[in-house]
Amino acid sequence: MNRLHIDSITKSFSGRKILQDVYLSCETGKIAGILGPSGGGKSTLLEIIFGTVKGDTQFIKFNDTILKNISDRKNKIAYLPQRSSFLPKECKIRELISLFCTKENEEKLYSLKMIIPFLDETVRNLSGGEKKMVETLIITYSDSDFILLDEPFSGVSPKSVDELEIIIKSQTPYKGIVITDHNYITILNMADDMYLLADTHLRKIKDIKELQQFKYLPKS
16 A cells, blocks of 8 residues: 655745645545635645645655655656646547556557547547546556556536546546545545545545535535
């Protein structure tokens, strides 16, 4: 079992505090779900964990190894960004899979019904929802112990969301997963541990009642 430990994360932009003393822990075999309002810092937190953004303060550890640079994360952490696509537009999906995945996972992806229709398509020819789905699958099966998924269901059809949920959960025996999305019902169904990021703080949440208590959801 591998463990990802995130502690003392603080971040401000132009004098505005986004994150304050954030703590998060995830281990292989578990899914940590993060909910929160738009602009509340969820993407920034994932970018700090991945290493593309530097926290004002931060302490990130993989097992007993402190991660200081993005190079330290190689084969340890993979990241699906919310907006910008990381896939080259002119490459075929089949070619890209081999760049991110081990041979074993490459074969698993090639056999997935969800991705078979797109294997010989270039990224440029995919719709926004198709691209998000393909990117999510590639990151989920990538050669990393932990994966960070930032709004993987955005723009994806409801039927494909259900399929993606099943596929992502099927990889938890091999990986630790940190996921955030505005589709809170799906996140609640998937996550072993739930968190709410609001007003700069990350709080562990038990159920929908606590989401209502902290005003993420309206009271019924």
